[in-house]
Amino acid sequence: MSAPTTGPASTGEPRLAAAASWAVLSASFGLSAATWIAMARLAGFSAKLHLPILDVAADLAWLMPVAVDGYVVVALVLWMAPVPAKVAEFARVNTYAAAGIGVAAQSAFHALTVWSEQPAADRNVWQPVLAAVVGALPPAVAGLAVHMRALIRRESRPTTPTANSASVLSAAPVPVPVPSVEPTRPADPTPAVDPEPVALVPVEPTRPAPVAPVPSTAFIRRNGTPLTREVTR
Incomplete structure (x- = not known):
């Protein structure tokens, strides 16, 4: 038995599954769009847009599936995309x-x-219940198909680091020199006070006292004779 043929190398999805998922997606959106158009006309969206150049009147009821189903697709794709956490959470809630x-x-x-189509005298409950179940399938399958496609794209993205990030991670850290800081001595909290100036008092020089004359009679010679004239020191 041969191995199943796969799709592009980016997703690894089998080609048969890819083709079937796109077929299911198209069919479910088509059936869902028909119901939305019928509901839009029932709700009163019966206006027509006249295009004077082409001379065409476009029914605006077909915009209902674009608005509703298209919003489901937008919200689901944003939920699966690599967006910020707050955006992804908001898109998830809006998708559901x-x-x-x-x-x-x-x-x-x-x-x-x-x-309403059944006769009033003979109505069966199982027919409306079955119609409700069958009518819920197209929008449910459309949402699941879009979810499946978004998951395939998200899970197939490469998770290996790029060359730049690998080179940054493998680079050795460069040591950063730390300058040495010498401890500083604390300053003396007591401020220096200049000594008060001392007043100098001038001192008068001392003069020798006068010498009084000594009489000659106060001195005698060695031989005992007195001196005849005054001597002074």
Whole structure:
């Protein structure tokens, strides 16, 4: 038995599964769009857009599936894309809400349509219930098919680091020199005070006292004779 043929190397999806998923997606969106157009006309969206150049009147009811199913696709793709966490969370909530509203609305529309077409005297409950289940399949399958395609794309993205990041991680750290800081001595908290100036008092020089004359009679010679004249020191 031969191995199944795979799709592009970027996804690794088998070609048969890829073709089948796109076929299911197209069919489910087509059936869902038909129901949305019928509901839009029932709700009063019966206006027509006249194009004077082409002389064509376009029915605006077909915009309903674009608005509803298209929003489901946008929200789901953003949820699966590499976006910030807050954006992904908001897209996830909107995907569930829009898909749930679409499934509930189309299921109720088909159930009420079958119920109203039955005769009032002979109505069967199982027919509206079956119509509700079958009517919910196209929008549910459309949402699941889009989810599957988004998961394939997200899980197939390479997770290996790039060359630049690998080179940055493998580079050895470069040591950074740290300058040495010498400890500084704390400053003396006591401020220096200049000594008070000392007043110098001038001192008068001392003069020798006068010598009084000594009489000659106060001195005698060695031989005992007195001196005849005064001597002074």
